[in-house]
């Protein structure tokens with residue numbers, strides 16, 4: 001009897017803790033129609049829906065945390081061994097508002113996060129607002145060619161995250177990006193990959209999960225394991 005009560009209380013608590021609030025975007029009726037371009041991401045996505053000019057990092061972070069994004073990443077990172085004592089170079093592809101970057105730098109204090117996005121507005125906002133700025137290298141750049149100034153990053157990164165990005169990319173850019181990730185990651189370096197699959201207008205490239213995995217395997221990665229929430233851990237093959 002008492003055990004039943006305890007179990008039911010645990011169940012209720014678990015439900016309460018994992019309840020996710022949906023992300024509330026302000027979809028304006030005058031949102032420009034979707035066309036794949038950095039200008040659309042600047043105006044419709046970052047300034048429009050997310051109203052970046054009016055919001056600081058902590059407001060944005062709270063919104064994403066309440067929607068369960070940080071817990072989702074924590075569940076994934078718990079399944080990966082990262083040496084917290086080693087200094088780590090971590091690349092975050094399509095960094096958006098720096099949320100994944102922030103949660104990584106909070107969890108791993110010896111990490112330098114390299115983060116880029118092709119949206120000028122998101123990058124300007126990150127440069128002004130990103131909390132762990134002393135451990136961040138931030139630039140505006142395209143996934144098709146990963147470089148910053150004269151740094152080309154060949155075989156440089158210990159870890160790469162590509163989360164909620166592939167579904168945004170036209171096929172040709174997506175394919176180029178896979179080769180670029182392969183070029184910049186260290187031999188034996190690790191890639192955490194996840195595609196978003198909600199039916200949003202900008203999600204122009206949602207693949208079957210097995211197709212996504214196959215594309216990375218065909219470009220020189222080995223699938224190490226499936227992680228929670230449709231994330232995948234890959235290693236760059238060491239030829």
Ligand SMILES: C[S@@+](CC[C@H](N)C(=O)[O-])C[C@H]1O[C@@H](n2cnc3c(N)ncnc32)[C@H](O)[C@@H]1O
Nearest residue numbers: 041094095096099100117118119142143163164
């Ligand atoms: C959903 S967000 C990524 C979320 C982010 N990775 C995170 O986990 O916090 C998708 C981002 O991809 C960016 N993007 C789309 N095409 C890109 C490209 N060709 N090069 C760089 N960034 C791109 C968009 O500007 C947008 O900020």
